[in-house]
Amino acid sequence: MSTQLKSRERRPREASAAGGHNEDGVTLSGVSRAYRDRRGEVVAALADVSLRAARGEVLAVVGPSGCGKTTLLELICGLQQPDAGTIACEPAVLMPQRDLLLPWLSALDNAALALRIAGDSRGRARAGAGTLFAELGLGGFERARPHELSGGMRQRVAFLRTLLSGKGLLCLDEPFGALDAITREEMRDWLAGALVREPRTVVLVTHDVEEAIVLADRVAVLSPRPGRVLAELAVELPRPRDPTGPAVVALRQRALHALREGAKQP
Amino acid sequence: MRRRVLHALPAIALALALVGVWEAYVDLGLVNPIVLPAPHEVAAEAWNNAGLLAANLELTAQEVGLGVLLALLCGFVLGVLIHLSPPLRRAVYPLAVGSQAVPVALIGVLLVFWWGFGVLPKLFVIVLICFFPVVVTTVDGLAAVDPDQLKLLRTLGASRWQALRFGELPAAVPAALSGARIALAVGVIGAYIAETSTATSGPYAGLGHQINADINGLQTPRAYAAAVVLFVFAIACFYTLALAERVLAPWANRSSLSSTPYGPTTRGENR
Numbered sequence: 001m002s003t004q005l006k007s008r009e010r011r012p013r014e015a016s017a018a019g020g021h022n023e024d025g026v027t028l029s030g031v032s033r034a035y036r037d038r039r040g041e042v043v044a045a046l047a048d049v050s051l052r053a054a055r056g057e058v059l060a061v062v063g064p065s066g067c068g069k070t071t072l073l074e075l076i077c078g079l080q081q082p083d084a085g086t087i088a089c090e091p092a093v094l095m096p097q098r099d100l101l102l103p104w105l106s107a108l109d110n111a112a113l114a115l116r117i118a119g120d121s122r123g124r125a126r127a128g129a130g131t132l133f134a135e136l137g138l139g140g141f142e143r144a145r146p147h148e149l150s151g152g153m154r155q156r157v158a159f160l161r162t163l164l165s166g167k168g169l170l171c172l173d174e175p176f177g178a179l180d181a182i183t184r185e186e187m188r189d190w191l192a193g194a195l196v197r198e199p200r201t202v203v204l205v206t207h208d209v210e211e212a213i214v215l216a217d218r219v220a221v222l223s224p225r226p227g228r229v230l231a232e233l234a235v236e237l238p239r240p241r242d243p244t245g246p247a248v249v250a251l252r253q254r255a256l257h258a259l260r261e262g263a264k265q266p
Numbered sequence: 267m268r269r270r271v272l273h274a275l276p277a278i279a280l281a282l283a284l285v286g287v288w289e290a291y292v293d294l295g296l297v298n299p300i301v302l303p304a305p306h307e308v309a310a311e312a313w314n315n316a317g318l319l320a321a322n323l324e325l326t327a328q329e330v331g332l333g334v335l336l337a338l339l340c341g342f343v344l345g346v347l348i349h350l351s352p353p354l355r356r357a358v359y360p361l362a363v364g365s366q367a368v369p370v371a372l373i374g375v376l377l378v379f380w381w382g383f384g385v386l387p388k389l390f391v392i393v394l395i396c397f398f399p400v401v402v403t404t405v406d407g408l409a410a411v412d413p414d415q416l417k418l419l420r421t422l423g424a425s426r427w428q429a430l431r432f433g434e435l436p437a438a439v440p441a442a443l444s445g446a447r448i449a450l451a452v453g454v455i456g457a458y459i460a461e462t463s464t465a466t467s468g469p470y471a472g473l474g475h476q477i478n479a480d481i482n483g484l485q486t487p488r489a490y491a492a493a494v495v496l497f498v499f500a501i502a503c504f505y506t507l508a509l510a511e512r513v514l515a516p517w518a519n520r521s522s523l524s525s526t527p528y529g530p531t532t533r534g535e536n537r
Contacts, residue, residue, distance in 0.1 A: 074417075078421075079421065092421070093421045093422060094421040096414055096417070096418055098414065100414055102433070103517040104436045104515070104517045113422060114422045114423065116432065117419070117422050117423050117424045117428050118423065147517070165422050165423065171421075
């Protein structure tokens with residue numbers, strides 16, 4: 001199965017618009033980005049952000065609402081260009097905050113969308129997505145329409161669609177932001193399991209510090225707008241991690257402290 | 267089946283009530299029956315002229331069917347082209363709006379001069395009248411696609427054409443079908459206009475042509491009988507299309523699942 005997925009990585013069309021190619025992981029150096037809001041005023045979203053995730057590493061980015069986290073991911077995916085600084089990364093794919101499943105496609109066809117885009121026929125795309133679909137706990141829901149799925153199931157399908165794009169770098173934007181607390185916890189464990197099965201470089205944007213520490217190898221804390229890196233914490237804990245364990249709680253305190261300090265600054 | 271009958275009950279009741287008022291209005295002598303014949307007279311006339319009405323309906327139905335189909339095709343393609351090319355939008359939109367103000371009688375002679383007494387001039391008139399709502403709803407449907415959806419397709423590696431194929435076109439189908447409903451509803455009166463403004467040769471010239479000839483010949487009951495046939499035909503067309511919508515865009519019509527805080531809706535929302 002994983003060999004089948006790897007074979008997709010050699011598709012020539014996958015060259016991303018973002019910066020250099022054939023890089024391992026992702027490196028942002030001194031990236032700044034401002035945009036004009038609806039009233040035409042310039043809003044600085046990110047200021048001098050430098051981050052790095054090695055290949056196969058999970059980097060979590062936490063910060064208050066509106067600190068430019070979504071902008072950061074769109075920059076990495078090449079949907080926006082930075083005003084200053086450079087971004088070097090392997091081809092990246094975005095999993096947006098909302099699942100954005102296509103209502104006219106079944107769950108399996110939604111998961112296989114990237115394969116269709118890469119040129120596979122409907123049948124081949126279904127076959128290519130089917131194995132992983134079942135292995136990641138979606139078996140039996142192949143033909144369900146998105147509106148028939150629960151919020152958690154929809155996010156699973158959306159994640160699978162992202163995974164099957166064959167790109168090495170996944171940019172996850174608040175993937176569980178819209179879910180209730182219990183489903184959120186389930187999904188966190190599910191994602192941890194999925195990444196063990198299908199290792200990828202991941203940039204995970206979230207405002208949930210606990211989620212960041214349970215899932216990530218490193219946690220970057222951003223300040224309120226314009227986003228700057230306040231602290232970077234290495235999470236060198238064995239997996240699976242207990243969110244109530246002392247080591248996780250201690251790291252959580254450090255991250256929250258950094259967030260509070262950042263909020264105090266003008 | 268029983269549910270269907272119950273469902274249609276309000277419509278049947280209202281129609282019967284209106285026919286009753288009409289009948290009373292004429293029977294009480296409030297209007298000259300040559301100006302407005304009573305419903306029972308119209309019904310008798312329809313029964314006696316069933317063959318003629320059927321033959322004329324066949325012709326008119328063909329015009330409406332072909333004309334609306336062509337209008338859908340032209341309208342949808344034009345809508346997509348306008349969506350893809352802003353300069354084309356600026357060039358074509360004003361002309362499309364203006365085309366709706368062209369008095370058909372004026373160009374009817376020209377159309378007959380070009381294409382003769384056959385079906386072609388009628389089709390042109392019907393397309394002219396019907397394509398506009400399809401263009402407008404298609405363009406709006408395409409423009410209403412969630413920009414985040416397009417971003418997502420782009421990071422999945424979709425080309426412009428693939429974004430159109432996998433994202434925008436299916437999303438625009440329900441809107442285009444709404445345009446088709448309007449087109450079909452005006453398509454029937456469009457056929458009447460087409461038949462009365464372009465001459466036809468042959469034994470049967472369509473219901474519209476028959477209505478005009480009957481008015482001039484003071485055969486008002488038969489004209490009304492033909493009008494009733496057109497009336498029922500328009501309703502049948504509309505609901506046939508509603509059925510087709512369920513097949514073509516099942517995700518857009520989820521009446522059984524969605525309801526408003528004020529009771530059930532007939533049209534489901536998109537989610």
